[in-house]
Amino acid sequence: MNARTAATAPRATAGVDLRPRFHSHEAGLANEPNLNAFAHHAAAIDPIGLATVLSLGYAIGGRTVLQGVRADEVDVAQFAAARPPSDAELIELSIEAVRSAIGRGGTTVILSGGRDSRLILLAMRELGLRPRALITLDQYGRHSDAAIAERLARFVDEPFQRVAPLPFDGARELDRHAMQSFQSLEHEWFVAIAARARLIDGGVTDGIGAGVLATGSLLEAEAVALYRAGHFDALCEWTAARGGFASRRFQEAARSVGVPLASRDEVLHEFAGVLRELATTPNPLGMYSLMHWTRRGIGASAYGLLPQDRVRTPLFENELCRAVAAYPMEMALESDWRDIVLERLDDSGIPFATGESSLIPRWLRAPSRVLQSRAGWMAFTRRLSPVLQHLARVADASTGDRRCFDRAALGLLASLDRSTGFLSRSGGTHG
Numbered sequence: 001m002n003a004r005t006a007a008t009a010p011r012a013t014a015g016v017d018l019r020p021r022f023h024s025h026e027a028g029l030a031n032e033p034n035l036n037a038f039a040h041h042a043a044a045i046d047p048i049g050l051a052t053v054l055s056l057g058y059a060i061g062g063r064t065v066l067q068g069v070r071a072d073e074v075d076v077a078q079f080a081a082a083r084p085p086s087d088a089e090l091i092e093l094s095i096e097a098v099r100s101a102i103g104r105g106g107t108t109v110i111l112s113g114g115r116d117s118r119l120i121l122l123a124m125r126e127l128g129l130r131p132r133a134l135i136t137l138d139q140y141g142r143h144s145d146a147a148i149a150e151r152l153a154r155f156v157d158e159p160f161q162r163v164a165p166l167p168f169d170g171a172r173e174l175d176r177h178a179m180q181s182f183q184s185l186e187h188e189w190f191v192a193i194a195a196r197a198r199l200i201d202g203g204v205t206d207g208i209g210a211g212v213l214a215t216g217s218l219l220e221a222e223a224v225a226l227y228r229a230g231h232f233d234a235l236c237e238w239t240a241a242r243g244g245f246a247s248r249r250f251q252e253a254a255r256s257v258g259v260p261l262a263s264r265d266e267v268l269h270e271f272a273g274v275l276r277e278l279a280t281t282p283n284p285l286g287m288y289s290l291m292h293w294t295r296r297g298i299g300a301s302a303y304g305l306l307p308q309d310r311v312r313t314p315l316f317e318n319e320l321c322r323a324v325a326a327y328p329m330e331m332a333l334e335s336d337w338r339d340i341v342l343e344r345l346d347d348s349g350i351p352f353a354t355g356e357s358s359l360i361p362r363w364l365r366a367p368s369r370v371l372q373s374r375a376g377w378m379a380f381t382r383r384l385s386p387v388l389q390h391l392a393r394v395a396d397a398s399t400g401d402r403r404c405f406d407r408a409a410l411g412l413l414a415s416l417d418r419s420t421g422f423l424s425r426s427g428g429t430h431g
Contacts, residue, residue: 019308020181020296021072022064031072033308035181038069039419050416051262052270054251054409056236057244059183060274060292065416071183074291076281081326087340090323094341097317098123106132106202107312110193111160113148113353115338116207120314121156122345131158132202137189138162140365141357148353155348166192167372170380177415180304185408186244187301194305202310206302208294209315210324214336216289217243224333227285232272243293246409247402253394257387258423259413283329290321377407387423388414 023030024038032038044067053059062070085093098120109124109131111117124131134153139146146162153160166172176191197204212219218227218239226235246254255261274292278284302311315321324337381392388410395406417423 020183020299022069022181023072024066024069026068034179034304035064035066035069035071035183036178036419038066039178039182039416041421043420043422044068045260045416045420045422047260047262048266048270050260051251051264051267053183053185053412054246054254054261055264055267056240056271057185057246057405058293058298059296060270063270065182066420071296074295076278076287076291079281079287079322079325081322084326084328084331085323090337091341091344093317093320093323094119094314095123095126097320098129098314099127100317101312101314102129102203102205104129106130108133108135108197108200108202108204110197110205110207111136111149111152112207113143113145114207115336115342115352116209116211116315117149117205118152118346118352119338119341120205120207121152122342123314125156126345133161133200134158135161135163135193135196137193138164139356141355143351143354144356145353148350151350152348155350161196163192163196164366165189165369166195167369168374168376168380170376170383173380173411174415174418176305177412178419180301182412182416183296184244184298184301185246185405185412186298188404188408190301190305197306197310203312204306204310205312205314207313207315208298208302209313209317210290210321211315211338212289212294213283213286213321213324213327214332214338216286217293218285218288219283219329219333221333223285224329227275232275233268235275236268236271244401244405244408246406247398250391250394250398250402250406250409253391254409254413257390259387260422282326283332285329286327286332287325290325381410384414385417385423388417 019033021031021033022035022038023032027038029037046063046065046067046069049059049063049065052063053065059065059071062073064071102124107124107129109117109121111121111134121131121134134149136146136149141147150160150162172191173188176188218235223235223238226232226238251261275284275288278287278291281287327337381389384392391410391413392407395403395410398406413423
């Protein structure tokens with residue numbers, strides 16, 4: 001960044017850290033990177049925290065699934081810059097963020113078919129930094145993430161690896177939820193990416209960060225209209241319907257067998273309180289995505305499954321996030337700040353991914369993996385307590401994405417019970 005830009009660009013006023021840290025006055029522990037440090041056998045469950053994770057797919061605010069244990073929170077009042085950056089400042093901030101995060105060491109780039117990872121890769125090219133490897137999750141179809149990522153890898157002439165999803169494994173499922181600090185039902189796919197990344201030396205990039213300030217989980221016209229009207233209950237339902245939540249049927253069944261879950265109204269109240277705290281920022285819904293959906297949910301996945309000191313997140317760099325957070329909500333809704341940067345960096349002509357597609361049914365694309373997953377799931381559920389076996393049957397009766405997330409919710413409950421023994425202590429019974 002040159003002297004002129006450094007003098008005029010928005011400056012950081014307080015530290016911002018994507019990685020959740022946990023603390024408990026009662027336990028006398030603070031700044032722990034993993035919630036499992038507090039999940040001893042006598043630990044009590046926070047019904048609102050657990051219900052929020054199952055209802056939205058991720059934790060929000062400072063609440064966790066354990067009573068008396070809080071996650072650190074960012075002071076959003078000091079987060080946004082006073083004014084949006086100019087296009088030139090934005091480009092320089094983005095490139096400088098990549099330079100600062102990656103340095104000169106070899107870095108593996110997790111590449112999708114979207115804007116975030118493409119921006120990171122092309123900024124690296126601009127800086128003369130070569131990735132150690134490019135990896136993506138294997139998918140089907142000409143317009144899938146994997147297909148677009150492979151085209152981009154050929155364009156920049158870098159080696160590229162597709163990583164096949166892993167079959168279900170009960171032990172790995174229990175471990176991943178504890179490593180993710182029981183903060184999210186999302187991103188089981190990252191298990192395979194993390195396993196491959198561990199075999200490659202150096203840092204690993206993740207595109208989470210400022211991109212959600214323009215296209216986050218809530219920043220759509222319908223959600224903005226609900227927010228403007230103050231219909232926070234409806235907005236909570238709206239975002240839950242588009243997220244990785246456990247089905248109503250699964251949650252009701254969990255309550256019926258003694259899982260301590262708060263009511264739906266208590267979850268809605270928690271959600272509304274979080275939004276009200278963001279009301280003074282220029283882009284409250286974008287900030288919700290950055291501070292809660294990204295930081296608590298997906299962030300917990302990435303940082304739980306890889307050593308934190310290896311993960312590089314250029315788009316969560318302080319000055320870049322503050323600059324983009326200064327865009328008013330309407331401006332962020334109308335245009336994506338990343339397009340300004342990519343117009344400068346991207347001369348590939350390659351479109352962005354639009355989704356996985358194939359004429360072959362999903363279960364026929366990798367029949368061996370499907371059979372291994374079914375066998376692994378059956379072996380896993382057979383070893384569970386009667387209460388959890390009942391919830392496993394409820395999860396199996398779900399369809400589509402809800403089945404995936406109901407099974408993830410079962411894995412989270414089983415993992416949390418393994419750490420705390422809360423089901424046996426609460427007297428949960430088969431209903």
